[in-house]
Amino acid sequence: MNYKEIDGLLRGYTSHEKEYLKNVEFVPELLEKISEMTKDDFINNSLNSNVYFPTKNINVEIDFKKHSxxxxxAEHKHxxxxxxxxxxxxxxxxxxxxEVMLEKGDVIILDTNVxxxxxxxxxxxxxVTFLLSTEFFKRNMFQFESSNFISDFFLRSIFESHKYNRYLLLSMAKDNxxxxxxxxxxxxxVDPDIETDLLKEYYLYIxxxxxVRRGEKRQEILKENEVNSEEYTYFRIxxxxxxxxxxxTLAKMAKDFGYNTNYMSQVIKKATGHSFxxxxLDERLNISVHFLKKTNISIQExxxxxGFSNMNFFYHKFKERFKITPKEYRKGIE
Known part of the structure; x- marks a missing residue:
């Protein structure tokens, strides 16, 4: 299909949308303000059938749906x-x-359990929404060499989703x-052909x-302007x-930031969802992965x-997180 045909497909009504629209048209004045109606507004106007309670999980690595x-x-997580x-x-x-308002060209990525x-x-x-299993991320996201708040988000989504519950929101409106x-x-x-599964992965990776490139540019903007925001705090930390x-050390970091240690701990917890x-520890493990992939230095080095001074502790924490030893990890990417 060409882009014009895909546009027509996306703007057309699915069977579910036709049913939802039919229900709302019984109360015509609601259609004009439907995008501002809460769940209770639907229920109070006898539109219970237009409130969807998601329960489905995906049983494939990659899936696609158009938002109805x-x-x-209703509130859910997956x-x-x-x-x-x-x-x-x-x-x-x-x-x-x-409350988060999404505009044309925005991309929002929700971590698991958000x-x-x-x-x-x-x-x-x-x-349009793409549903991605953590297995897909494990297979593809380690290839990133760049490190910024977006690549960090992807990496943490794989291993630490139960601790973060975060989301990313970026505007790509000017990026045709x-x-x-x-x-x-x-x-x-919607129109699969030969090697479709392979192309899906390639397009997603691109x-x-x-x-991630947008993240690099975003960090430079934040660095230049020193915006007082959660995003900039996360970037600084x-x-x-x-x-x-x-x-x-926490004490040295607090001193360099001009805080006492208790307040520094609170800032880190709020910005990252983690204790200092x-x-x-997460950053040290991420850095160790980079060295294992990109260098031939010994595992001791x-x-x-x-930042690990104890080899036993390093091996223990590496295997705890990645389920394999550093040596096995390096062997697997050779």
């Missing part, structure tokens, strides 16, 4: 990673109790190449590379820890350069 319009999606792209219009969600609910979409609100990649990926789902990974010691 004219219905409210064991896979969800990436949505606003192809047209807008959409309002509540994520971890916080509680979220979605307001109803109207006629022009077209949102990203839009065309999304449409090409959709085409592999999409994530584009997002991760960069500092990486730069001082071999000898970092947990977050430093890998441990030392990653």
């Amino acid at each position: 319009r004219f219905n409210y999606v 064991a896979y990673i969800e990436m949505s792209y606003v192809y047209s219009g807008k959409l309002k969600q509540i994520i971890n109790g916080r 509680k979220h609910e979605t307001f109803a979409a109207s006629h022009n609100d077209i949102i 190449q990203f839009k065309h990649l999304v449409l090409s990926l959709i085409n592999e789902f 999409l994530f590379v584009e997002l 991760t960069n500092y820890i990486k730069e001082h990974i071999t000898d970092i 010691s947990e977050f430093v 890998v441990a030392t350069k990653s």
Whole structure:
């Protein structure tokens, strides 16, 4: 299918959408304000059937769906990673109790186990969603050489989702190449051909590379402007820890940030979802993976350069997280 045909397919009504729309048309005045209606508004107007309670999990590594319009999606969470792209219009969600408005060109990636609910979409609100298993991420995300808050998010989604419950929101509205990649990926789902599964993985990997590149540019903007935001705080913390990974202490970090240790601990916990010691351990393990992949130095040197002074502790924590030893990991990528 060409892009025009895919556009027509996305804007057309599915059988579910036709049913939801039919229900709302019995109360015509509601259609104009449907995107602002809460779950209770639907129920109070006898539109219970337009409130969807998701229960389905995916049994494949990659799946695709178009977000249904004219219905409210009740609060839920799931064991896979969800990436949505606003192809047209807008959409309002509540994520971890916080209202988030998505505009055309926005990309939002929800980690596993993130509680979220979605307001109803109207006629022009077209949102496409890709459902990704953690197994897919494990196989593909280790290839990233760049390290920023986006690549960090992907890596943590694989191993630490039960501790983070985070999401990423980026605007790709001015990136036509990203839009065309999304449409090409959709085409592999709706009009499959030879080697479709392989192309799905390739397109997804390229999409994530584009997002990581956007993350690099975003970090530079944050660094230049020093925006007082959660995103910038996370950026400062991760960069500092990486730069001082071999000898970092909470006391030294607090002093360099101009905080006392208790407040520094609170800032780290709020920004990362982890305690200082947990977050430093994660960073050291991530750095050790980089050395194992990109260098031929001994595993002893890998441990030392990653900030581990005790080899037994390094082996224990590495295997606990990655389910294999450092030696086995290196052998597996040769």
